[in-house]
Amino acid sequence: MSAPCTALPPLRGTIEHQGSLADFIWFRTGGPAEWLVRPDDVQSLAAFLAGLDPEVPVLPVGVGSNLIVRDGGVPGVVVRLPKAMAKVSIEPGNRVRAGGAAMGITVASAARDAGIAGLEFLRGIPGTVGGAVRMNAGAYGRDTSNILVEITLVTRNGTVETWPAARLGYTYRHSELPEGAVVVEALFEGTPGDKAEIGAEMDRIAAEREASQPLRSRTGGSTFKNPQGHSAWKLVDDAGCRGLRRGDAQVSEKHCNFLLNLGNASSVDIEALGEEVRAKVKAQSGIELEWEIQRIGVDK
Template sequence: MTSLLDALGDRLSGVRGRLTAGAEMRKLTWFQVGGPVDLLFQPADEADLALFLQNLPDDIPVLPIGVGSNLLVRDGGIEGGVIRLSAKGFGRAEQISDTRILAGAAIPDKRLAAAAHDAGIGGFHFYHGIPGAIGGALRMNAGANGVETVERVVEVHAIDRKGKRHVLSNAEMGYSYRHSQAPADLIFTSAIFEGYSAPQDEIRAKMDEVQTHRETVQPIREKTGGSTFKNPPGRSAWKEVDQAGCRGLTVGGAQMSEMHCNFMINTGQASGFDLESLGETVRRRVLENSGTLLDWEIKRLGRFEADRVVEPAGERG
């Protein structure tokens, strides 16, 4: 069978980044599940990303991913292209004023927190406990410990599906709880963040508090995707899961953590089908128990295998 890369012929001959046909998504996600993607592209820099998108036919879907910390890729793989920003081209953090940092979208949240600490800029300690990259934080308004991304962002830089560069203000991102209204076709490449001057020892103390909390209540050494479901308004998702009797619940090789029951883990041999089936089982049980239909926080992507389709719980899916 001709690969997508072969089918594209010379259209991508000018790009400088790495192109891989049939890359295994299970190697790129923290859950360690998922079938192959037709084409994986790791651009060298922003200009290289723009060139790739300009030359890719419009009918080929494109999906940007970060470090894969909150992605559940289905066993049938992903159609089209996946773009994974390289650490070399998009993983820098640079102090540009007394209280501002320019950060690439591929930099891990934890590294941005460290860079802010080194610069004596407060307000970024919450990123120390978020297991993802800045691109994902910008897209979903990631937050923890009472602080959200919206409180730190000044402007966001992105490339659209046509390869055009955009600069969005904080207001134009349209942030709300775990959500932004930025157009879905935008691939974030960097952003300017602002904090406030603070003593390094004070910043370090807050970062240590975040780390201690994570190690105490979260299964951070497991193959997991972080929080599985968003908190319903005024309530905690984990309490809904627990009250529905789903702490420790298993489907195949997937389990709701005994330690933190809003964390879903791959105990060793789970498939994407196992994990998504478990999540939807939990959603059904919570709906039956309290009338609340939990919303997924983990992003589920790709194709189901034949005869292994997971039906969503509730009318909203």
């Protein structure tokens, strides 16, 4: 990646050259961000992006629960929102407003405490609101698109805009959110519900995740999208890939749609293992699995 550049605009917040991503990415692997930018607030982010050379790529990153960061790192600017942009509040009409940095469990818990049903599935999504909006994250039969009313985003050129959910062009695990745009807030809507029933459903989701997924491992969440009419984990299992290893990268024995870093795996090991799994599934079933995990950055 390039040497430090003096042309970055000023920022209220922090700018770190060669900022570590492996410190917080779930896999704990991969190279640094050329520039790791943490703005203080929406206005400082907007001003920074407005002044940034349009040729410099911008990538927002939450907690990295759905990322493989390649070993050569990420060129350009990686934006990480601060805790100040993780606030959650309740609004009339069974609505919940959440900052882009808020975690799914925080949003679900706030909805429960307000007697708002329909957001329980967010308890099972281990990422931020911004990430959930971008990829139409879902679990337990519901998707972000089912509850989203509108978002506030900062575009790559620094304008702050409010978009209705329909403008995002949602499909399965995909949105039309523009490249380089940062989701700074989302408004969700549920339905009136009983707090105890909502809490019980959230507890059920938590228990099911604990029982079926390798939550205490260095992992990256669901690796592959479920093809129409199929479960990705079943296709991986049927292809004989349960427990398959490449170095310290392994297909989880607990849940075949999760890859693990057993300790010293590199990102290239993890990605190569995923490609090996895709090849074996294609050979066994004729089905080509699509990555759900986002792979970012450059090879070393």
